Amino acid sequence: MDDLLSGSLARLDGVARHGELVRAGVGRRELSAAWQEGEILRVRHGVYAVPGLPAGVERAVRVGGVLAGPSACGLLGLWEPPGPALHVSVEQHARALRDPDHANRPLDPAREDVVVLYDREAGWGAGGALSRRPRRHVGLRACLRQTIARSEPRAGLAVLDSAVRGHGLTPADLLSLRAELPARCHRVLDRADPSAESGSESIMRWGLVEAGLSFEAQKWVGDGIRVDFLVAGRVVVECVSHEFHAGRREYERDRARIAAVARTGHTVLEFTHHQVLDEWPMVIGTILAAVVRG
Structure with missing residues (x-):
């Protein structure tokens, strides 16, 4: 790619209009050659970009x-x-406005996914x-x-x-x-x-407040043991993610940690990211039942 074109695109964060590149001194011949060779993309009429943009960025442009x-x-x-x-x-x-996947098509205003x-x-x-x-x-x-x-x-x-x-x-x-x-x-x-360390913790906190439950977040319940939530002073609620418990060693360590929490006399409940986001009635129903049982 022509050095002037490469440098101009870099200064413009990889996305530029045709006129901007011309004003920067890029020749029309060099621009056309770079496009023909696949060194740059023509995202839509008059707008060029470097290859490899995140898919969402390219579609939005x-x-x-x-x-x-x-x-x-x-x-x-x-x-x-x-x-x-x-x-x-x-x-x-x-x-x-154009279709995010087809620059030669107008954007359908009825599309619900845009x-x-x-x-x-x-x-x-x-x-x-x-x-x-x-x-x-x-x-x-x-x-x-x-x-x-x-x-x-x-x-x-x-x-x-x-x-x-x-x-x-x-x-x-x-x-x-x-x-x-x-x-x-x-x-x-x-x-x-x-203090929320994940999206599921934030969503759990929102749900506990909406349910009117008393709780403490990031609560220490034992010697060196911190839990996501202590609800009503006796029910430990943990938000778990496969991302952080994918390996066998991590899984075993977390099971030992949960056993240590249980030995303090607390009821322990664990919910996955998916459950917190998509199965909230089940999640809050389980928490409420545990609180009532004491």
Whole structure:
């Protein structure tokens, strides 16, 4: 690939309009040759990108915007809410939106798996300001605002907790977000807690609060033993993940840990990530039954 073209794409985060590259000094012949050789992609008419973009980014750019909301969480190091929809942030008056998988087809407005958010703060435009903006996906602040506003509260909390934990959001940051979100979202912000170590823990905490149960999170119940939740002072609730218990050694160590917790006299319940997210009535019913039995 031509050095000037390669450097220009690198400065533009791997995604650029034809006019931007021409203004950077890239010749039309060099641009055409790089495309013909497969060294760059023509994502949609007049928009080029380096090969190997994350699939969601390429599809969002093809639509005519950038990856947004729940779809951008993973790329920002946040917990990823489940769901197949592609969220794309475009300019308020965006036109000529295309199918995410076929650049020659208009976007079908009836598609339920593509969510278009007309809230991108600025357009492509000309000049240097654009280059300093995220070009593949929205920034952290916009992603949180979009995700919390459009997700069920427990999922919004899981994303927010991961941002507080991983990005160091401060109380001032949360107040600022509060001013940008509708009142119905404020209870999510009020429950932010960086002590949650996984999305399932955040969702479990949300459910316990909604059920009116008293509990302590990240509670020490024995000598060197910390549990995810101690409910009603006597029921230990653990959120387990196959990711952290896949090997035999890890599995054996965790079983020994649970046995040690049981020896303290507590009832111990374990629930998987899938159960917490998708089988909540069973989960909360089991916890309530254990609390009642004492």
